[in-house]
Amino acid sequence: MAHPSLSEIPHLLQRISEEARAHFGEGKVANYIPALANVKPNQFGMAIACVDGSTHTVGDAHVPFSLQSITKLFTFVLALRAEGDALWQRVGREPSGAAFNSIVQLETENGIPRNPFINAGALVITDILTSRYVQLDYALLGALRRLADDPELHWNPEVARSEREHADRNMAMAYFMKSHGNFHNDPALVLDNYCAQCATEMTCAQLAQASMFLANDGRDLTLQGQPDEHFLTADQTRRVNALLLTCGAYDAAGDFAYRISLPVKTGVGGGIVAVIPEVGTVAVWSPELDAKGNSVLGAFALERLVQLTGWGYSSV
Template sequence: MKLEEKTIDYKKVLTTIYHNVVSEENKGAIATYIPELAKVDADNFGVCLLTMNNEQFGVGNWQTKFSIQSISKVLSLSLAYQIFGDEIWKRVDVEPSGTPFNSLVQLESDFGIPRNPFMNSGAMVICDMLVSHYENPKEDFLAAVRELCKSSDISYSEAVAKSEASVGYRNKALCNFIKSFGNIKNEPEEVLGFYFHMCSIEMSCQELSQVFMYLANPNFTTSTGDNVLNLSKTKRINAIMQTCGFYDESGEFSFRVGLPGKSGVGGGIVAVYPGKYCIAAWSPKLNEKGNSYRGMKFLEAFTTETEESIF
């Protein structure tokens, strides 16, 4: 909430908070349920801020690639929204769930309609739409993401995708469960194959801040000169991130950080201040709710210090 613009020295603020956070204990635990993810060094910690004026500030391991995991769900949702428009809301809702990201409970009472596109179930329904639409789902999706980033140096990690597939029984359960309600159109194996690949995309904080700029900058265009989404659709994606982006800690993130954002179990977080900037943070240790411990801490300090939040 701000009345008059003040000039913030972002570089200084980033550096100061970074050192404060680093000087404190690095709590939490790395996600180990995907064996391949468990191999990452727990002390990695990077942040990158990209402003509307195209100024970029990085600190720590901001150029190291990591598994973006659920952050990719914002990309698939945006592409599906671009392709299918408001039709997608017939198959997935936009309400916070009040339950963990991989819960099956509500699906049963909601007859296979996921509460929102950022729960695993909702993301699978979105993946199912893309699988139906794309000729070569994996290749076409990756091409679209590279286009957003204006970089061809973005890829899936086959090792991570394979690792997750080998232990992803709960996701298999979810996908088959939704299929039993008819809300998955393709075969679960195919949808899951795409889903596990999507989650395995690797990016650095630098790349994430570039890719997600389309949610912060209404003038953002791809190389073809087109918007990714119009203003109204962009607003809606941001609104869903605000209410549903952090699983059952979405209220807490909104409360403490006050920006729309999305986290992944790889320890990444992206947040946007519409009209101002996009910021990405990464630190692999997660709190109890599955969100980056240091990432949350950094972002709370950042919006508190700058007194910039959408609220």
């Protein structure tokens, strides 16, 4: 299948948006975090940021939404930059096959989470970063502001507070991992950082831009040609994309790999970011979720994008 030209992308996005909107009502907005339950369900936005520097959007692509688990991608990258391969002593690289907030595997696997993108793994990553940064929330925002080239990015304190007040299961995981020696800081402090992290808000356009380095061998386009343009090495970028392909969509990762065949990270705020190596990144948002916690319209839109362009089968 011939890949689309840049001039064709706006038409493709409009077609996908029209088809996706026919699926409103097939999912439900996340309600286990009360602040997210108030989000208007019938919204859909999509953005494609290309390595040539162009960005194409449709629908509600400039409406901020709560990143939630998508931030696990960026904290994982920060930890990988800081720790290198030592990171893998504390977290695994395997798909979990269990719900993102499951505690069962921790007991059978001695407090070592399966991967960085389930909640237990993301808590270990946040614990690692809590040891490195006095104010982790600002360290993360600083990285995201650099990557998105937008100094106004922020996290929502109301969402963070709502999430923190309903974090009993995550707190149980933290204490369980601490009992196995795989948690070094006060769980309450780590949970504060974790909930602030998850409450980060971005638009589809900003998210696509911020994740561009994953499609560009680790290079940050906003610093192109400068000494520190590499946010990750090319080898690290390849490995991050491999983990996104196998572990990025909760316990639906296999289904996403089969249907979409792109590295992705999803979040219960309704967002999904996908990487098309050497082409660009795609961010899609629609808050209605399926039973696994993934955006119904977002998954549909990415699958249609791959079908219409052939990107997924030839670019990874």
